[in-house]
Amino acid sequence: MNTNSNSFKKILVPLDGSKYSEKALQRACEVLNAFDSKIILLYVVEKSLPINFLDRKVYLEMVRKFGHKTLEKANNVLLKKGITAKIFLKEGNIVKEIGKVIKKEKCDLIIVGNRGLGSVTRFLLGSVSNNLAQSSSCSLLIIK
């Protein structure tokens, strides 16, 4: 076994502000301590939803604000534990953007909660985590 290829150097934690993603963050801290790795926080503003009930610009502004707040909150949690994180805020399709960040930053592991705020297409597993499981190129830890 080659230890280098197996250790998690970079961990990506996609957040969406739900309590599941908070749980994932907690678990990420544990893994971080054990493996001495770097963490990347990501919030993706979902743009592909067809939204008509509000002005699109206003809506996106709201989501962006929420995203910043979520990231800040998560960062504060990490700072208390003495961990510095890289922070990204992207816009577009959630799964695609996560895939892009993985490629760009060469992450080794994604940690997600099993359900988020996304619509529940699958009854037991959130649609985003399911999509990630199917299509991502790196290992995936799903927190239940």
Add this chain to the structure above:
Amino acid sequence: MAIKIKKILVPLDGSKNSIRGLDMAIHIARQSHGTITALTVKSVPGIYAIHPLGFLDFSSLTEVKKFLNEAKVRAAKKGIQLTGKALAGDPGFDIARFANNKKNKIDLVVIGARGRGSAKEIFLGSVSNYVLHKSKKPVLIVK
């Protein structure tokens, strides 16, 4: 070390991907000073699973024993304790049931992304997908 993963379940089917899952589990177990439970489920067509004689398929049991032993040796080289277990039944269902059973006290399931029955699903094996959905414990998918 704050990591609290004491018992790791690794389903094995003898394929390359499951060995990779095992390697990852060994790696994690070393960090957290945990133990590994290797589980092999021999797939048995429905009716035989109910019939007691379905378990007495000696020819494949030796095969199962062989790669459980291989796994044991692999783990022992790294100083990790590994207990092997063999069941007969439906792989996905039995792995999920084993993981959810409170008696087993599993903290993490480490599973290779694809095993033997891979032809149908291009991206994720059907068994790993099933376990992913049904297990109540965290699941690590190794790619």
